[in-house]
Amino acid sequence: MSDEYGQEPHLELTSSLVPLFVITNGRALPPDQEYERTALVTARKEGGAAARTLSPEGQVIMDLVADGFLSVAEVAGHTHLPLGVVRILLAQLEESGLVLVRKPVPRADPLDRELLGAVLDGLKSRFGA
Amino acid sequence: MYLDPDVLRSVKILVVGPFGVGKTTYIGNISEIEPLQTEEEITEASVGFDDLSRTPDKTTTTVAMDFGRLTLSEELVLYIFGTPGQERFKEMWEELSRGALGALVIVDPQRLDESFPVLDLVERFGLTYAIGVNHFEGTTTYPLDEVREALNLPADTPVVACDVRDQHSAAQALITLVQHLKSLLA
Ligand SMILES: Nc1nc2c(ncn2[C@@H]2O[C@H](COP(=O)(O)OP(=O)(O)OP(=O)(O)O)[C@@H](O)[C@H]2O)c(=O)[nH]1
Ligand SMILES: [Mg+2]
Numbered sequence: 001m002s003d004e005y006g007q008e009p010h011l012e013l014t015s016s017l018v019p020l021f022v023i024t025n026g027r028a029l030p031p032d033q034e035y036e037r038t039a040l041v042t043a044r045k046e047g048g049a050a051a052r053t054l055s056p057e058g059q060v061i062m063d064l065v066a067d068g069f070l071s072v073a074e075v076a077g078h079t080h081l082p083l084g085v086v087r088i089l090l091a092q093l094e095e096s097g098l099v100l101v102r103k104p105v106p107r108a109d110p111l112d113r114e115l116l117g118a119v120l121d122g123l124k125s126r127f128g129a
Numbered sequence: 130m131y132l133d134p135d136v137l138r139s140v141k142i143l144v145v146g147p148f149g150v151g152k153t154t155y156i157g158n159i160s161e162i163e164p165l166q167t168e169e170e171i172t173e174a175s176v177g178f179d180d181l182s183r184t185p186d187k188t189t190t191t192v193a194m195d196f197g198r199l200t201l202s203e204e205l206v207l208y209i210f211g212t213p214g215q216e217r218f219k220e221m222w223e224e225l226s227r228g229a230l231g232a233l234v235i236v237d238p239q240r241l242d243e244s245f246p247v248l249d250l251v252e253r254f255g256l257t258y259a260i261g262v263n264h265f266e267g268t269t270t271y272p273l274d275e276v277r278e279a280l281n282l283p284a285d286t287p288v289v290a291c292d293v294r295d296q297h298s299a300a301q302a303l304i305t306l307v308q309h310l311k312s313l314l315a
């Protein structure tokens with residue numbers, strides 16, 4: 001199903017032996033809902049200066065989201081970093097003003113009629129049903 | 130790879146089911162991106178007890194969770210998360226079910242009994258669901274009514290055939306779920 005296979009920047013990390021507390025500067029995990037899997041992330045264009053002091057893993061995330069929005073889950077999937085680590089790194093990057101996070105707000109409400117209608121229309125037009 | 134820059138809203142639906150029922154195949158078939166995985170840690174009680182404290186030992190295990198993506202309009206994207214149906218994944222269920230629109234429960238008609246723990250989880254986490262009955266070729270096709278009866282489902286819960294390897298069939302099951310969600314608001 002992919003049209004992007006092979007075009008992705010090479011993001012595989014080689015430093016898998018670096019302890020997680022080093023990667024994340026010993027920071028605690030933010031609450032789960034702070035960076036939900038479906039929250040959308042992109043690099044801020046004006047964030048250049050602070051980017052020089054990033055950890056290699058923070059830099060990998062910055063490179064990945066440099067040109068558009070991806071979900072938190074996709075950031076974890078493409079970088080092969082554990083989801084928990086991605087969340088901590090994103091918290092640091094957001095705090096430093098390097099990334100813009102579109103939290104799922106207005107939060108998906110399963111009782112939102114208009115939203116369900118949009119989901120249904122989208123699926124139907126996509127799959128010709 | 131990137132989302133449309135106008136995408137403002139993201140929603141999620143879970144694809145759940147017992148071990149080996151076809152969740153990964155389903156997501157791979159329907160996703161617009163190559164299916165990805167998140168690596169996550171779960172804590173579980175290991176076998177045996179610590180003799181001194183009499184408390185169960187906790188071990189941390191890393192699991193890989195599949196997900197896929199479907200852009201539904203210029204401003205709306207749907208993520209589909211494959212969620213295994215064993216009790217030991219319940220922490221993940223808690224997080225994944227928060228804000229989820231609903232769940233598509235994939236069942237194998239040859240081993241329906243394995244679906245009960247999954248149905249227990251979807252109900253416990255308050256997820257509205259539809260049942261997708263996977264078809265494995267070379268096996269008997271069970272009438273959907275028999276599946277409904279065997280699973281002891283509420284009368285309004287949709288039960289549809291869902292060949293996880295067929296994109297049209299897979300999409301139709303998802304559409305049925307969303308129609309059901311919508312009908313509950315009428
Ligand atoms: N013949 C046939 N094989 C199928 C079908 N669906 C899945 N399979 C096969 O069954 C096996 C399990 O499918 P998966 O998609 O990996 O199932 P899963 O639910 O992700 O499994 P776990 O993640 O291990 O719980 C794979 O070898 C599939 O190729 C089907 O409809 N027909
Ligand atoms: Mg699987």
